Amino acid sequence: MSKAPGTFELLGKDGSARAGLLHTAHGAIETPIFMPVGTVGSVKALAPDDLDAIGAQIILGNTYHLYLRPGDELVARRGGLHEFNAWRKPILTDSGGFQAFSLSKLNKMKADGFEFRSHIDGSKHMFTPEKVISIQRNLNSDIMMPLDVCLGFGASYDEAAKAVKKTTEWAKRCRDAYPAGSAGNLLFAIVQGCTFPDLREASARQLMDIGFEGYAIGGLAVGEPKNLMMRALRVLDPVLPQDKPRYLMGVGTPLDILHAIEQGVDMFDCVLPTRNARNGTLYTSEGKINIKRQEYAEDDSPLDPKCSCYTCRTFSKAYLRHLYVSQELLAFRLNSLHNLTYFLNMVKGARKAVLEGRYAEFKAEYEAKYPEEDALFDTPIAE
Known part of the structure; x- marks a missing residue:
């Protein structure tokens, strides 16, 4: 018997390494899991039957890119992303926060969100916490991500602390825009804090006080040494709730993934296998x-x-x-x-x-x- 979307069953542990089952509106996901990246609703060079044949359980879509092209409202008119791209299993969409970081020459952070110019035609747009939830509701992704502030390695402690504060504020606004218990979509939080252990813990605890269906770990694999990435995960392992899934964003190499599993992480995505x-x-x-x-x-x-x-x-x-x-x-x-x-x-x-x-x-x-x-x-x- 299937369980309610958002239910996470922890089926076993070996040290901190975990094996679980995450229930979504489009099926259950066995964890640990790797999620192929389908930036614009397509995993490059592969069709849904290819992904089925190799055992993919969930893929990613990119909120920023799908908003710009073909447009989330166009996708919504076609029944959401699952209907549009004929992928009937779970889909996770990011919030566009990482694109604001990676395309920073085109973007400007404001108190209310990110103002940016399209990399396609230069048109001006604004992402607020409420806007990215609206876009992802239109896409009807199984797992949605809130707008956050991602910094690269080398940011100062003060910069990282300000990013954590803003990430928490925006996460609360995303939660308010999509309250806990709403039908269908799940909302994960994104823990920030660069490589500063105390900021990582503070970020996690602030987000847990708000309450989410899962907890992502962002702002890693952005240039920091691997030992610092693992330290950040070790700090979070005893802090994050055992009964919620943990998602390390944008990671990584086979060893990145296996070391992170050892630190209690359940979910991963990266363009590495398809780009390579x-x-x-x-x-x-x-x-x-x-x-x-x-x-x-x-x-x-x-x-x-x-x-x-x-x-x-x-x-x-x-x-x-x-x-x-x-x-x-x-x-x-x-x-x-x-x-x-x-x-x-x-x-x-x-x-x-x-x-x-x-x-x-x-x-x-x-x-x-x-x-x-x-x-x-x-x-x-x-x-």
């Missing part, structure tokens, strides 16, 4: 390879003999290299299918390992494939 696929960088059971290298020109072996995706079952490295160097569009699809399969299988394996009480062993297998990156997580933190 389009650049010819592919993840395998033996580590990363670049398929355009000459050494694969006559290699008749599968990309990854331990992978059962369509790409690995069907084609040789030689053919995949040929497609890539010939700039054939099929290369984007086949490479993306494989990389997303790798990430989805990894979090599926992590879930199984948590439930079986062997998460440390599982994580160590991946650490051995990426020794140089793994060393970055153990670098001492200079106080």
